[in-house]
Amino acid sequence: MTEKRVRPAKRNGPATRTEMTDRQFSLISKALAAPRRYEILAEISRRQCATPCTCLSETQPISPATLSHHMKELENAGLVRIERQGKFANLTLQRDVLRAYLDRLASL
Amino acid sequence: MTEKRVRPAKRNGPATRTEMTDRQFSLISKALAAPRRYEILAEISRRQCATPCTCLSETQPISPATLSHHMKELENAGLVRIERQGKFANLTLQRDVLRAYLDRLASL
DNA sequence: TTGACATTTCGATGATTGTCAAACTGAGGA
């Protein structure tokens, strides 16, 4: 699980083209294939700042174990970043990565 | 399997907004989750006209049975249209549907 | 009609996956 993944662009100018490996493309496709994970993404995207895990727990009718699993999948695909602070975990949508994914699909 | 699905826009003007149900969104997500199906889509999108099934058969290292299965999944998701003429089947990418899918993902 | 060919359907199989309960870890308050 130690592979290159698309990370948020780092001051490369305004119109950065984020590259994406076939591997990550596939990971994202699979991550989006579970409706529950899309819901989680939707919830996260609704907020300005990072979304606390607990919020998701209130919205999604799933066990903590399952939520944790989905969070890991989304992080692994590069779609979210998880900041851990003490007991808490906060999720941020990685819009760069999502955009790179969409760009690739759009070029079909 | 008798549900409303996004169909190619029919003379609604140049900037038609294609609607999409949650159900179809989910079907498309799942259809795209299999790398093999993405490859099939990529192959189809490379051609101007409809792609004969036989062409895919040459490109994709899978049995006819499996190819047929994937074709059905893509058709069911609305991503391709299959024209059957006698013995043959020709596939066309439904760009309207793909665009509608991308639009929805982009609005996250 | 007979045979060759394109595609589909059926049945089975191995792999992946979404889910949970239970046990675990780690942080912070009393």
Added chain:
DNA sequence: TCCTCAGTTTGACAATCATCGAAATGTCAA
């Protein structure tokens, strides 16, 4: 220290899925 709370890990189970071989269907030409 002890307890509670947030989140993770583990192990299990049922469901879904990609794949195949074999048999079936349907088309066309000889």
